[in-house]
Amino acid sequence: MVNALQEATGDLLHLGGPKVISAKDLSLTFQTNDGPVHALKDVSLDVHKGEFVSFIGPSGCGKTTFLRVMADLEQPTAGTITVNGTSPEEARRARAYGYVFQAAGLYPWRTIGGNVRLPLEIMGYDKAAQAERVKRVLELVELAGFEKKFPWQLSGGMQQRASIARALAFDADILLMDEPFGALDEIVRDHLNEQLLQLWANTQKTICFVTHSIPEAVYLSTKIVVMSPRPGRIADVIDSPLPRTRPLDIRDTPEFIEVAHRVRDGLRAGHEDD
Amino acid sequence: MRNLLPILTVVATIFALWYGAAIALNAPWAKDKATRAGVELSFSELVADTWSQKKPKLPAPHQVGAEIWKTTGAMVLKGRGFSKRSLFYHSWVTFSATALGFLLGTILGTLLAIGIVYNRTMDMSVMPWVIASQTIPIIAIAPMIIVVLNAVGISGLLPKAMISMYLSFFPVVVGMVKGLRSPSAMQLDQVRTWNASAAQTFWYLRLPSSMPYLFTSLKIGIAASLVGAIVGELPTGAVAGLGARLLAGSYYGQTIQIWSALLMAAALAALMVGIIGMVQRYTLRRMGMA
Numbered sequence: 001m002v003n004a005l006q007e008a009t010g011d012l013l014h015l016g017g018p019k020v021i022s023a024k025d026l027s028l029t030f031q032t033n034d035g036p037v038h039a040l041k042d043v044s045l046d047v048h049k050g051e052f053v054s055f056i057g058p059s060g061c062g063k064t065t066f067l068r069v070m071a072d073l074e075q076p077t078a079g080t081i082t083v084n085g086t087s088p089e090e091a092r093r094a095r096a097y098g099y100v101f102q103a104a105g106l107y108p109w110r111t112i113g114g115n116v117r118l119p120l121e122i123m124g125y126d127k128a129a130q131a132e133r134v135k136r137v138l139e140l141v142e143l144a145g146f147e148k149k150f151p152w153q154l155s156g157g158m159q160q161r162a163s164i165a166r167a168l169a170f171d172a173d174i175l176l177m178d179e180p181f182g183a184l185d186e187i188v189r190d191h192l193n194e195q196l197l198q199l200w201a202n203t204q205k206t207i208c209f210v211t212h213s214i215p216e217a218v219y220l221s222t223k224i225v226v227m228s229p230r231p232g233r234i235a236d237v238i239d240s241p242l243p244r245t246r247p248l249d250i251r252d253t254p255e256f257i258e259v260a261h262r263v264r265d266g267l268r269a270g271h272e273d274d
Numbered sequence: 275m276r277n278l279l280p281i282l283t284v285v286a287t288i289f290a291l292w293y294g295a296a297i298a299l300n301a302p303w304a305k306d307k308a309t310r311a312g313v314e315l316s317f318s319e320l321v322a323d324t325w326s327q328k329k330p331k332l333p334a335p336h337q338v339g340a341e342i343w344k345t346t347g348a349m350v351l352k353g354r355g356f357s358k359r360s361l362f363y364h365s366w367v368t369f370s371a372t373a374l375g376f377l378l379g380t381i382l383g384t385l386l387a388i389g390i391v392y393n394r395t396m397d398m399s400v401m402p403w404v405i406a407s408q409t410i411p412i413i414a415i416a417p418m419i420i421v422v423l424n425a426v427g428i429s430g431l432l433p434k435a436m437i438s439m440y441l442s443f444f445p446v447v448v449g450m451v452k453g454l455r456s457p458s459a460m461q462l463d464q465v466r467t468w469n470a471s472a473a474q475t476f477w478y479l480r481l482p483s484s485m486p487y488l489f490t491s492l493k494i495g496i497a498a499s500l501v502g503a504i505v506g507e508l509p510t511g512a513v514a515g516l517g518a519r520l521l522a523g524s525y526y527g528q529t530i531q532i533w534s535a536l537l538m539a540a541a542l543a544a545l546m547v548g549i550i551g552m553v554q555r556y557t558l559r560r561m562g563m564a
Binding site: 068152 | 458460461463464465466467468469470474478479482560561562563
């Protein structure tokens with residue numbers, strides 16, 4: 001009883017929100033012709049409401065696989081995971097999350113507005129609600145006025161913003177992002193990172209963000225999950241001491257550099273057994 | 275202008291070869307006639323004869339051209355452009371069977387492709403049958419189709435269209451299976467995250483994605499349809515259609531008539547493929563896929 005109470009208050013003190021994603025001893029093994037591949041092994045992690053969690057690690061550390069398990073795109077072979085207190089499948093059916101892929105994946109035959117409207121049409125929103133939401137989320141990603149343009153008329157960064165708008169359109173509380181800015185150049189990336197923080201502050205969403213970039217992870221996150229490969233596992237979980245409001249030049253402060261160091265150490269530790 | 279010269283060169287070469295071949299192939303008959311008449315032919319007389327025989331082995335281009343004009347343009351000028359002696363009439367008869375067969379073939383091909391993409395049993399079993407169906411010579415199976423359909427009281431346009439369909443569904447199946455499977459794993463994952471139904475995935479993603487493949491298949495399919503329709507006109511002793519003209523021409527050794535029907539069929543095929551090409555360009559440009 002006392003323990004449970006401590007745990008509960010601990011959680012509340014921790015970040016002031018309930019658990020949105022909770023994984024316990026999660027494992028996923030792919031059977032391949034070269035034998036089993038342990039994409040995830042005994043991964044346990046809690047993500048609380050309103051957190052911005054980055055997953056960072058080298059290729060093959062299972063960070064994308066972990067995100068895909070949350071999204072019910074992969075099935076774990078052992079352990080348990082809940083999303084919004086339900087199974088990932090139920091969460092997917094309830095449209096509890098928006099997923100942003102590495103490529104924007106906009107349909108060339110639909111306008112930007114039409115692409116953002118796509119999930120709304122699929123989910124059966126009425127016409128008025130569709131129009132209102134498309135307008136709102138396009139403003140949120142600063143693409144107002146581009147509704148009638150076709151994807152090929154937009155730059156790569158703008159396309160990716162449109163794909164984020166599409167993931168936001170149906171009011172899911174969770175945003176899962178799989179290296180959304182991985183294919184963009186540094187300057188566009190900085191700009192989109194700033195916008196993403198702004199958007200996170202405005203919408204209060206819980207964000208899980210997979211990245212290869214240490215500065216990106218440290219700049220964006222309230223919690224950084226460092227992962228290591230073979231088998232994919234969590235090497236370190238770092239709670240960021242940085243404030244929630246972050247101008248770009250926060251990256252030159254000693255606190256930022258210290259967190260970046262710790263991430264780098266975590267990544268190196270994961271590689272020691274290579 | 276830059277494109278015109280090579281085209282004209284090729285056309286001129288074809289005409290030169292054609293006229294030359296006409297001399298070579300028709301010369302024995304010209305000499306035969308001269309021997310029987312007891313006259314000696316000079317070279318220019320020989321050439322003139324080989325290019326103007328009534329039933330040549332290979333008619334010269336201008337003979338075919340004159341025949342085509344006589345059965346098309348000249349008849350239009352006389353106000354009988356659609357009489358039963360006109361090639362327009364025969365082309366129309368063949369075209370209507372081709373168009374119906376093409377439509378049926380496209381529907382059948384698309385339905386089979388959907389079945390193959392969505393149903394594992396069909397995926398594993400249908401394709402070998404589809405391929406086997408195309409290994410049977412159409413000329414062998416066409417009379418069977420006509421006889422069987424006639425026995426159940428179906429005659430006229432439909433049996434020809436069925437043969438047409440038999441040839442045209444194949445490229446559509448092959449192209450549409452590939453097209454409906456063309457969305458990437460990422461795109462399919464994406465609609466899954468929206469919890470889209472199978473029908474929604476089909477209408478919103480798979481079908482639009484397949485359009486470039488569909489049009490390529492349709493171009494092959496319409497040409498195959500025309501072949502099917504013409505072959506379908508051969509065994510029935512049909513009195514109308516380009517196939518009937520070919521058959522009648524071969525009965526009576528009217529090679530000029532055969533060649534004019536052949537060229538008309540080629541022009542019809544070019545026209546139909548061209549129209550599909552235009553629809554393709556327009557559609558794909560509108561879809562941002564061209």
